Amino acid sequence: MAQDILKTDDQLVAEFLKGCSESFEELLSRYSTKVYNLSYRLTKNHQDAEEVLQDVFTTIFKKVNKFQGKCAFSSWIYRITVNSSFMKLRSRRRRRTVFFEDLAPLEKEDCGKETATPSCAVEETFKSEVRSLLEKQIERLPDDYRGVFILRDIDGFTNREVARLLNLSTPAVKSRLHRARSILKKRIKSFYKEAYGSVSDTEHLNSD
Numbered sequence: 001m002a003q004d005i006l007k008t009d010d011q012l013v014a015e016f017l018k019g020c021s022e023s024f025e026e027l028l029s030r031y032s033t034k035v036y037n038l039s040y041r042l043t044k045n046h047q048d049a050e051e052v053l054q055d056v057f058t059t060i061f062k063k064v065n066k067f068q069g070k071c072a073f074s075s076w077i078y079r080i081t082v083n084s085s086f087m088k089l090r091s092r093r094r095r096r097t098v099f100f101e102d103l104a105p106l107e108k109e110d111c112g113k114e115t116a117t118p119s120c121a122v123e124e125t126f127k128s129e130v131r132s133l134l135e136k137q138i139e140r141l142p143d144d145y146r147g148v149f150i151l152r153d154i155d156g157f158t159n160r161e162v163a164r165l166l167n168l169s170t171p172a173v174k175s176r177l178h179r180a181r182s183i184l185k186k187r188i189k190s191f192y193k194e195a196y197g198s199v200s201d202t203e204h205l206n207s208d
Contacts (some may be wrong), residue, residue: 001143007023007025007026009072010069010073011071012024012026012027013064013067017064024064026062027060027073028057029208031051031074031077032057034074034078034188035047035052035053035056035057035077035078035081036049036050036052036053038078038081038085039052039053039056039081039084039085039088041155042082042085042089042150042151042155043088043089044165045136048085048088048089049085051056051088052081052084052085052088055084055180056080056081057086059080059084060077060080071167075164075165075167078164078165079165079166079167080148082151082165084145084164086143086147086150090139094193113143133187133188134184134188137148137183137184137187137188138184140182141148141180141183141184144176145176145177145179145180145183146180147166148162148166148168148173148176148177148179148180149176149177149181151165151166152173152177153177153181158176159173159174
């Protein structure tokens with residue numbers, strides 16, 4: 001159906017609602033790779049991404065009649081992908097590693113040596129504990145904040161991209177990101193202070 005290449009997503013959706021299965025196949029062809037790639041970026045797992053792909057198009061097949069055209073079809077399908085990916089992460093309790101160095105930098109001068117000193121080993125253990133703490137705290141973030149934080153600070157999407165994916169304004173993304181960073185900073189403060197006796201620089205969490 002080469003002629004459908006020139007058709008818009010909205011036209012294909014309208015045709016599918018009238019019973020044209022080929023239009024749905026064209027939508028699937030257009031977005032399968034994009035949905036899979038986005039899901040893989042979020043889950044970092046090929047099997048999860050495959051399952052999300054199936055879930056997304058099953059959802060679209062069943063609920064496409066609820067698409068009202070208030071946003072681009074691509075934004076709608078990406079939001080479904082993001083939501084499905086986060087559900088997959090929660091169900092599998094799998095989180096990508098969040099490097100502690102990115103959130104609360106530690107002094108590393110003594111760890112630059114070839115042979116690790118006892119203090120360096122203690123520091124590595126501490127960083128591992130804090131990494132685990134951060135992952136748990138990220139999982140505890142409210143959904144509105146957690147989604148923005150993961151997309152922006154872990155997966156590296158820009159504020160504008162996150163806004164488009166989640167159907168938010170760019171200022172709303174910045175506000176939620178700032179709030180998420182503030183929550184995490186407060187939650188790790190007491191742990192960091194207890195271990196080191198002082199709170200290190202965590203200003204990265206408040207940066208734009």
